[in-house]
Amino acid sequence: MPRWSPDAALRLEAAAMSLFERQGFAGTTVPQIAAAAGLTTRTFFRHFADKRDVLFLRDRELPQAVSDFMESVPAESSGAAMVRAGLTEACRGIHGWREPIARRRNIVRSEPALRERDLLRSHYLGQAIEESLTARGIDAQQSHTLAAVAVTCFDLAMDRWLEGPEDIPLEDALTSVWSDMRDWIDA
Missing domain, CATH: 1.10.10.60 (Homeodomain-like)
Incomplete structure (x- = not known):
């Protein structure tokens, strides 16, 4: 060998x-x-x-990638706009990985210990988003809340993307979830 x-x-x-x-x-x-x-x-x-x-090999890169994408958003953007732009770019970046992500997801869902580890992935993603927002001058409490909403939206978008038709981009699933969240909260 x-x-x-x-x-x-x-x-x-x-x-x-x-x-x-x-x-x-x-x-x-x-x-x-x-x-x-x-x-x-x-x-x-x-x-x-x-x-x-x-x-979880590829998850090592996701928080940093989202932070990098958020840093490319103009500084005068609102916290929510920064989060959406960062997540949208992340969606574009992983769109071609649908099949391996779906395979991994099935394995993760088959084992409780793996689901726990997947929650840790979500935590690290939220932490990266929160730190990026705070570094860009967004209030700490708003950064924390936006990060939690962003991770929830991203996870729900991933579910919709993997469970929906193969021709729908992950970015569209994210836009749909974000819109639904806004509508349901305002209702």
């Missing part, structure tokens, strides 16, 4: 996803994942703390 591989984390992710779908999360071991990726168990642990981590 090779000692070093530049794409090891991605190979491990692909192998894990395949094994989790075939054998279930609980029925899959780290050595099996490493072997299926053509790597060693030691290499697995260089990249991931445990087999749960391999499912």
Whole structure:
């Protein structure tokens, strides 16, 4: 087996996803994942703390990406406009990942421990949004509230996108959820 591989984390992710779908999360071991990726168990642990981590590889980048997108919004925009623009750009950035996101979602929903970890992902996303808004001069309380609403809207948009027709962009699902939230709150 090779000692070093530049794409090891991605190979491990692909192998894990395949094994989790075939054998279930609980029925899959780290050595099996490493072997299926053509790597060693030691290499697995260089990249991931445990087999749960391999499912959340791409989530490491999302909070920073949303923060970066929000920073590109003109400073004179309202907090809500910054959040919408940041999430819209994030939607555009991950639109092509529908199939792997749907696969991962099915695996996550099959295990309570994975659902707990997914909630942590939402927390980190909200924290990144809140920090970005605060750094842009938005009041701390407003930043906190907008971040919580943004994460809820993003998660609901993801549900609509994955459960709806394949030709609907994630960005459209986000726009629909955001509009519904506004309408229902104002009603």
